[in-house]
Amino acid sequence: MEIEQIEILEFLKRHSPFQELPEQELLEIALSIDIAYFQAGSEILTFNQPLSALHLIRSGVVETFRRNGDLYNRLTEGGLFGEQGLLRGNKARFPATAVEDSLIYLIPDQVFQKIFDSNDFFADYIEVGDTERQKSAKTIKKAETDLLSAQVKTLIRREPVSIVDSASVWQAAQLMTEQGVSCLLILYDDKQPERAGTLAGIMTDRDIRSRLVAPGQKSEIPVSDIMSTELVTIEHQQYIFEAMMLMLRYNIHHLPILNKHKPVGIVALSDIIRYESQNSLFVVSSIFRQQSVAELSTLVPDVEACFVRMANEDANSQMIGSAMAAIGRSFKQRLIELAEQELGPPPIPYCFLALGSMARDEQLIVTDQDNALILDNSFDPKLHDDYFLKLANIVCDGLALCGYTYCTGGIMATNKQWRQPLKVWQHYFTDWINTPTAERLLHSSIFFDLDPVAGQTRWADQLNQLILKQAKNNQHFLACMTRNALQRTPPLGFFQDFVMENDGRQNNSLNIKRRGTAPMVDLIRVHALAIGSDATNSFERLNDIIAANILPKGRGEDLRDAYEVIAMARIKQQALAMQTGETVDNNIMPEHLSEFERKHLKAAFSVLSNAQKFLKYHFRA
Incomplete structure (x- = not known):
């Protein structure tokens, strides 16, 4: 046998119904197979097309449809299609399209019919099918939603x-x-x-x-x-969604x-991807297939569709924030790859950082870009900075074209101040923590939420460890951070009514980020730094804060619920604006909320207000 046929034989042995067949029948199939390749988006079968082979997916994703265009099935590696047509006059019954670039093994009709007639197990499998192959589009949609609540076990x-x-x-x-x-x-x-x-x-x-x-x-x-x-x-009790996020983040196929x-x-990645349609996994997969910045920018509608789908399918804010951050991180990683293809390999090692909401896995659809570069300590500006400035420009300009607006505060790797060797970054954090002022920290607090995107990721870990060691129990630093955290207050008046914005374009609205999620994030960050929590995500930080027992009983749980209410109000507003073609921003018109929503939003703001009062007292700000 040729090497290629041996590989086909090994593949058949790993998938039903072939793995249950005798060796001789497997060998006959392996020797008869032809191979076809279909690009993403191309038609594989059309209705009533003459059919001469059973189709077995070697790699890729394929969707089959009913005659009326409704989705019938979604198949990945090891999936079969075309069998119904072979049994009914050798005419395709279900049109098929390649969702991703797909490699298909074609088992000739004569071989298929011979084994079908001689092997009862094979015949039963083909006629009845296993439950996964017979999922309807409705069942698939339910499974997608179940990802958000089902445990990985x-x-x-x-x-x-x-x-x-x-x-x-x-x-x-x-x-x-x-x-x-x-x-x-x-x-x-x-x-x-x-x-x-x-x-x-x-x-x-x-x-x-x-x-x-x-x-x-x-x-x-x-x-x-x-x-x-x-x-x-x-861990076995964690959610399938969390498994999906880990696979996305670390680009692994087995967990x-x-x-x-x-x-x-x-x-395996295929265990999850077979249930998902227009979602973060497919978006991320598409990102890494694009060959230019222009091609990457065409994926913006897919990102928006993913965001709207999750918002409408009752995903919580942590799930949505994690998915959007994974997508944003993937854009950065692909842009870095494209930059290195254009510029050549870097002259010295580096680490590209994500900051703020992306680092916290709390990114939404309306966001700017906050990033930085850590360079090797051998960095010589005359020899190396031209390369890294060009790389930073390619990445930041590309992100802008992909929907991530430039940071108005200049916190980007294109800014020389935030493109420095590791020893300078260590000096930055030591200086911020040991000789703080509220004004200095106001412009640098975003750096206390950092996460590596590409390169020497251990450098980011070293900075995080430095922060944990020096910030904990540093009362002057924590007091300065507290003062900044108290600058933005929730929009509640004396009689617990909403206090509206009055800034012209968004008159009589609530800026749910500036007056809600942002002060909540700031408050949680101060408590997390005080206890030495190594978490970056606000919900994970809250879990550490609750475990540390530093808040009055029940207040940590109240904060968690309040943050979810405020964050979801922001998410729902953005998703609705996107669907109705309105400007997508962080502003909410209270008259567009139901009485139930207004009541719960006021309660959440009240929790935030009380938490700020406690923070001020606790750190004597």
Whole structure:
């Protein structure tokens, strides 16, 4: 057999109904398959088109439709289509379109019919189908919504396939082939009893190709030599949405699921993506396929559609903020890749930072860009700055074309002040914390929400650790931060009625960001810095604050609920404006709210007001 046919055979062994077939029938299928490639958006089958092969998806995403145009099914790797047409006169019954670039295996009609007639299991599978293949569009839509509330453990379909770290790569590959899996969890063996059975790493097909075959290593070496050890994991009780966000953020396809530090399963990207339609996963996938800034800018409507969909499907603010931040982060990463393609490799290492709402995973559809560059300490402006200024311009100009407006305060990597070596950044934070003034911190507080986007991410971790160490218990610094946090107050009058903006264009409205979410974020940040919380997201910071027991009983939970009410009011307003073609901003007209919404928004503002009073007293600002 040719190498390509061997690969096809191994693929068939990993997917139903083929993995249940005898070896001889599998071999016959593998030798007969033709391969077709379809670009994203292209038609694969049209209604009543002559059909001569069963279609099996090797990679990509395909949607099939009813005659009236309604979505019938959405299929990913291992999905089958065209079988109904082969059984009914060799005419396509369901039109099919490639959603992503797709590679399709074509199993000739004669081979399909032969196995269908001779193998009862295969015939039953094709005629009845498994529940995943028979999902209607309505069921798919429900599953999409379930992503927002279902726990990740519901995706576990089998025990994780694992092997100890002392086993050889050959043994691991054999096990992967026997079990029909493309990745293997690596566990510590009993040489270290306290760690035995816990996760040491993960090994995938790609690891075998790139770390064993390509370098010419021998298969007898232990799996620990080629496994990936910088692991991203998720706990079994966390939500599927959180798994999706982790995969987006770290660009991984397999995510180990843990229960008390022990692996209980693996969630694959395909497990999630098969349920999703117009969503953040597809948007991010599209971002990394674009070959120019102009192409990236065409995705703006898709980003807006994703935002509106989530707002209308009752996602909470944390989910929406995380998804929008993941999309924004992906735009930055792709723009950086395009910049390096144009400029060549960087002369010295660097780290590109996201600041503010993107760093906190709280980004919405109306947002500007806040970013910075950390450069290696060997940075010489005469030798290196021309490159990094050009890179910063490409990224910032590209972000502006993709809907992220320039920062009016100049907090961007194009500003020389925010394009500095690591030692300068360390000096910045040390100076801000140890010799603070309210005015200086007013312009620098955004830097206390930072997250690495690309490059030497460990530098961002070092800065965050410096902040945690120096800010905690520094009363003068915390008092200055508090003064700034109290400058913006909720829009409530003496009699608990709304106090309207009076700034001309948005007369008689509430700026829900300036008077709501922004002071809430500032307040939470001060408490988080005071207790040494390493969280960046406001909800995660609140969890740490509640656990630290520094607020009066129940106040932390009240703050969490109030923040959700205010944030969702802002989200709903933006989504509605987008759908009706109005200007999308942060302003709300109270007369457009229901009595129920006004009541809850006033209650949330009241919680914020009381929390600010406590903050002022607590830090003696």
